Every structure is written in C-alpha cells, then in structure tokens.
Amino acid sequence: MSTDKNQADRSSCCASRGVAEVDDIKKLKECTNCDLVRYCSDECQENHKSQHKEACKKRMSELRDELLFRQPESSYLGDCPICCLPLLDVLKSATYQCCSKVVCISCYNISGRSLQHRCPFCREPTPSTGKECKKQRMKRIEANDPVALCEEGVKADDYSSAFEYFTRAAGLGDMEAHYQLSRMYHHGRGVEKDIEKELHHAEEAAIGGHPSARCGLGFHEYNNGNIERAVKHWIIAAAQGHDFSIKKLMEEFRSGTVSKDDLAAALRANQAA
Numbered sequence: 001m002s003t004d005k006n007q008a009d010r011s012s013c014c015a016s017r018g019v020a021e022v023d024d025i026k027k028l029k030e031c032t033n034c035d036l037v038r039y040c041s042d043e044c045q046e047n048h049k050s051q052h053k054e055a056c057k058k059r060m061s062e063l064r065d066e067l068l069f070r071q072p073e074s075s076y077l078g079d080c081p082i083c084c085l086p087l088l089d090v091l092k093s094a095t096y097q098c099c100s101k102v103v104c105i106s107c108y109n110i111s112g113r114s115l116q117h118r119c120p121f122c123r124e125p126t127p128s129t130g131k132e133c134k135k136q137r138m139k140r141i142e143a144n145d146p147v148a149l150c151e152e153g154v155k156a157d158d159y160s161s162a163f164e165y166f167t168r169a170a171g172l173g174d175m176e177a178h179y180q181l182s183r184m185y186h187h188g189r190g191v192e193k194d195i196e197k198e199l200h201h202a203e204e205a206a207i208g209g210h211p212s213a214r215c216g217l218g219f220h221e222y223n224n225g226n227i228e229r230a231v232k233h234w235i236i237a238a239a240q241g242h243d244f245s246i247k248k249l250m251e252e253f254r255s256g257t258v259s260k261d262d263l264a265a266a267l268r269a270n271q272a273a
Helices: 002-011 042-047 049-068 105-114 130-142 146-155 159-171 175-187 195-207 211-223 227-238 243-255 260-272
Strands: 093-096 101-104
Touching: 042 049, 049 195, 093 105, 101 105, 130 146, 146 159, 146 175, 159 175, 175 195, 175 211, 195 211, 211 227, 211 243, 227 243, 227 260, 243 260
Parallel strands: none
Antiparallel strands: 093 101
16 A cells, blocks of 8 residues: 555655645656656756666566457457458458458458459459569559558568568558567578567567567467466467467466467367357
C-alpha cells in the first residue's frame, strides 16, 4: 500500500523539482520512455536523467514484455474481406494486384469464376501474365501501398532491392516485411548479420500477429536458456494456428517443462483458430 502511495505521490509532482501539478494551470508530462515519473519541462527531464536512468531502463523492459507477450487479437493477415474468416496462412491466400486486397484462396477462385476474372473490389480485370501483374503492382507501389511493397520485395532479383522494399513496407506497418527483414539480418542476406536488428523486427512482427516470427523468437529464447519465455511465445503462436509451435509444446511437455493443462489449452486454441 505504501509503495502505491509513494508512486502516486511521485507521479503527481515533477520528479526533478518537486513541483506539484495544479489542475489545468500546470500540467506535468510523463517520462517519454516509461510511466514511472513526470516532469514539468524537458529541461527537468534532462536534469533528472542520470538519477532516473536505471529505473527507466528496467520499466521500459517491463512495458516491452507486456506488449510482446500479449495475445494478438488476430493474425497479421486479418480476415478475408469476402467470407470474413481469419486468414491464417499466406500460402492459402491470394492478393489482387490492382488494389492489394488479400483474400482466402477459396474466395479468390469462386469470385474469379463468378465475376469473369475481375476483381470483386475495384472490378479491374485480373492480370493473366507476370508482366501485367508487375504493372499493376508498381502502380500500387507508387501509391506507397505496404502490401505491394512487401510483395515486390519478395519477388526482387537482388537482396539490395528486396531490403529497400521491405524497409519501406515495414515503415508503413507491414508485419510480413518486418519478418522478412528479421530473416535478412539473421542470415546476413544483403546486410551484415545483426542480432539486435533481427530481434527488433521479429518482435514487431510478433506483436502485430505474425506466428512464424513469434515461433522464431521462441527458438531464440530457448537457445539462450530462457525456457519459460520460449514456451510463452509458442503458446501464443499455437493459438494463432501455428502447428509447428504445437509440436514444440508437445516436446516440452514430454520433457516436463509444459504442464498438461497448458498443453491442452494450447491444443484447443490451435484447433479453434
């Protein structure tokens, strides 16, 4: 109780000067990196930086973990805009190059026949050649479309171009692009190997609902001896329909690091995905 009171007292006054917040007259702002302390000015924050540095760093790590280990509301692919079912596998989906809409493969095939091979969203004819596909995709790239940028990165002939497209797409919030960048930094394809950048992009993709990125984070934690964190990643990925994560959880169950109840819950979530 006293800890909560002290925390409330600290948050109601400037951590540097001790000036209290007064209604709308003097508003304090939180530390830009954590939620532990507040300041009345940028100058106060700068002056208090050396005293607050360690606590801030620890709290930043805690906040990052809270975000990282939160179960995503949906897959990074979202739902099929036609049948409204979750898109769980990129290999079982298709993209309309004219407008970058992603649908499940079943809806793609059905709408193609019923609409005489026209896009069900913008009614553009679906391209019949690779050249036509690229032409439509490049139009979307000119419009700064992240889906088109990422797809062009996948199809790029060289790692330098792929890196450029993935970087642009990731900057616009594309989770697949973040995942692809993490793999490039992991293997050193077109860039120098960089574990920090690899993990940053993998975490961004995982937070955005990318199960393969999360499964990879599980392997990273496992290889570093952080079994509990690895299991958390695999449980979240399993709930998104990631079958390989279920396989890893079964292995950990046999070794005694995953309980029967946790495995059963993960299996139910995996089947329901």
